Amino acid sequence: DARVTQTPRHKVTEMGQEVTMRCQPILGHNTVFWYRQTMMQGLELLAYFRNRAPLDDSGMPKDRFSAEMPDATLATLKIQPSEPRDSAVYFCASGFRDTYYGYTFGSGTRLTVV
């Protein structure tokens, strides 16, 4: 089965450090999403890309978060500097332009900022 691959699966870092999370979408998918999951807020959309171009990043704190797709096989989410409130599970999902087929989620990166 094709899958979305996220690395690392777990990350513990100290406040103020830079964190980079990576996502390899399913080959051929042209739409990539970044979601954040916390107990308090549930699943929140941070950003999404179509054909590598950012379409919406309004859910992302611009001062510290950045998302990019350097090529069609890699999406990155960077936090600099990290803060304890960034502790969450970050999910990447990919799909086709039309949501008809739904989207496929990766297993997530569990980030803990101490």
Add this chain to the structure above:
Amino acid sequence: AQSVTQLGSHVSVSEGALVLLRCNYSSSVPPYLFWYVQYPNQGLQLLLKYTSAATLVKGINGFEAEFKKSETSFHLTKPSAHMSDAAEYFCAVSAGGSQGNLIFGKGTKLSVKP
């Protein structure tokens, strides 16, 4: 704007009993609706989707959902619960009908008692 409300953050059923997880939506365009399941420490897995075809949708693991426009509902059911169904279930609506990101409900955690 589109939104989803899941009634009941926790639902507990006995093994063999009916499972009913409630979801109501709000959408300014004909909605595409989804149910996802999340097992502990895993990503989200698509259970089923409604994309304006049949109103009764069958998914994996014996789940089904019925789209009721008059009630703006898309409740998830399963006739007989298994222990393996214990997980968190998320209802989602597509932000832009057939396109765009998914907007998720807060989730319902299903417990199954032996």
